[in-house]
Amino acid sequence: MERIERLKLRDKTSEAIERSKARFGELGMDFDLPEELQMLKETVRRFVDRELIPLEREYRPGEEEGMPEHLLKPLQEKTKALGLWMLDVPQEYGGAGLDLLSRCIITEELSRSVAVPFRHVEIFGPQVRPVLFHCNEDQKERFLFPVLRGEMQVCFAQTEPDAGSDPASMKTRAVRDGDYFIVNGTKRFISGAGRADYAQVMAVTDPEKRARGGITCLMVDMKSPGVILERQWPTMMGDAPWQIVFEDVRVPAADVIGKVGEGFSLGQSWIQEGRIRGHGARPVGIAQRALDMMIDYAHHRVTFGRPLAERQAVQFMVADSAMELHAARLMVYECAWRHDRGEDVRNLSYMVKITCAEMAGRVVDRSIQVHGGVGLTRDLPLEWWYRQLRSIRITEGATEVLRWRLAQNLMRARKHD
Numbered sequence: 001m002e003r004i005e006r007l008k009l010r011d012k013t014s015e016a017i018e019r020s021k022a023r024f025g026e027l028g029m030d031f032d033l034p035e036e037l038q039m040l041k042e043t044v045r046r047f048v049d050r051e052l053i054p055l056e057r058e059y060r061p062g063e064e065e066g067m068p069e070h071l072l073k074p075l076q077e078k079t080k081a082l083g084l085w086m087l088d089v090p091q092e093y094g095g096a097g098l099d100l101l102s103r104c105i106i107t108e109e110l111s112r113s114v115a116v117p118f119r120h121v122e123i124f125g126p127q128v129r130p131v132l133f134h135c136n137e138d139q140k141e142r143f144l145f146p147v148l149r150g151e152m153q154v155c156f157a158q159t160e161p162d163a164g165s166d167p168a169s170m171k172t173r174a175v176r177d178g179d180y181f182i183v184n185g186t187k188r189f190i191s192g193a194g195r196a197d198y199a200q201v202m203a204v205t206d207p208e209k210r211a212r213g214g215i216t217c218l219m220v221d222m223k224s225p226g227v228i229l230e231r232q233w234p235t236m237m238g239d240a241p242w243q244i245v246f247e248d249v250r251v252p253a254a255d256v257i258g259k260v261g262e263g264f265s266l267g268q269s270w271i272q273e274g275r276i277r278g279h280g281a282r283p284v285g286i287a288q289r290a291l292d293m294m295i296d297y298a299h300h301r302v303t304f305g306r307p308l309a310e311r312q313a314v315q316f317m318v319a320d321s322a323m324e325l326h327a328a329r330l331m332v333y334e335c336a337w338r339h340d341r342g343e344d345v346r347n348l349s350y351m352v353k354i355t356c357a358e359m360a361g362r363v364v365d366r367s368i369q370v371h372g373g374v375g376l377t378r379d380l381p382l383e384w385w386y387r388q389l390r391s392i393r394i395t396e397g398a399t400e401v402l403r404w405r406l407a408q409n410l411m412r413a414r415k416h417d
């Protein structure tokens, strides 16, 4: 009896092996980027090496939001000429309509330079908040198109003094009054509010439903009576987001984006993309250059009669950085690729952000260590990256919150198996 079972098992195993062989023969498993993406990567790499890295001696993003016009405009002309313009804008609005994987690859290469603002990147065209793609026809004329033409700036206002990681507990209210909503509340840490024409404000319209149909996205004219730019919060990264108070601000009901109660889910879908590209691909690009710099310096710097490259302590830092970077890059590419195929990548996107943000922090830290005193100076980009990377372990989802959510999802799924 036992022998018969063993034979059956052997037959099943060899069948599975044959099936697997046939499948690999047909489909193969390819970890190389498709040729067109390799070419895109190469084009952006050349642009960064020629145009941005030399600019680093002259320009390092500081407190101002975005790049100064006299530097930005010539760069924009060059990216337009290369066909790298409005990458995340759908083709129907004149953009390139690139998928997320392509945009991750561009971001990865771009992030190798420190001459790029961390939170307001306009080198490839005006910054468009994707929520605006949900505008109706009339709103497109008033909001989306002026933003695409570079004539209007919009900030995104969700966080509040008592609602950061848990935005669903926000207190800002929008109460219907005929053809208007009356908005009251305080928003904190809002990037770009000082120069924004409009704020995309998330406000509670139904306190019972909250995140499940009770939060609405309203376009609030920053010149409206009752909008007060209360203060700025200067940060260690150099930028200084704003605190905005809304006191009985009258907002036309025609300026609600999407449906009433739909705002929260619109905002969240945008944040997921940001997690993969901004908090995944960008740290990968930063870590790549920090590692390259670490290796170059180790070859040239001689201490005690030998180059640092010959010291095992330094070699281990190089090896650990290369391993972690490799794993993180594959995670970003896989997650973006699955996202583009329409798969649910919520859990993967949490893994990507946590892995990449923490990995790049460690790689930049090691690179500073290998550079010694010069690594701490502002002559090198390392100290700037060190500060920026520290911030993304908190902004747009603290890593503890993402770990908590990830574990909850995994445990819930296993329970239902």
Ligand SMILES: Cc1cc2nc3c(=O)[nH]c(=O)nc-3n(C[C@H](O)[C@H](O)[C@H](O)COP(=O)(O)OP(=O)(O)OC[C@H]3O[C@@H](n4cnc5c(N)ncnc54)[C@H](O)[C@@H]3O)c2cc1C
Pocket (backbone or CB within 6 Å): 156, 157, 158, 159, 161, 163, 164, 165, 166, 188, 189, 190, 191, 192, 235, 239, 241, 391, 394, 395, 396, 397, 398, 400, 401, 404
């Ligand atoms: C420079 C900058 C720019 C920003 N720009 C914008 C913007 O343009 N628009 C906007 O709306 N917001 C913006 N923010 C806000 C940002 O997204 C929030 O700061 C972030 O979501 C964290 O919220 P919080 O600061 O209130 O931290 P809190 O929610 O108070 O959390 C504090 C800490 O508690 C821990 N924690 C919280 N919850 C849990 C949990 N469940 N389990 C375990 N640990 C937990 C984490 O370690 C977290 O870091 C910006 C912030 C900064 C600093």
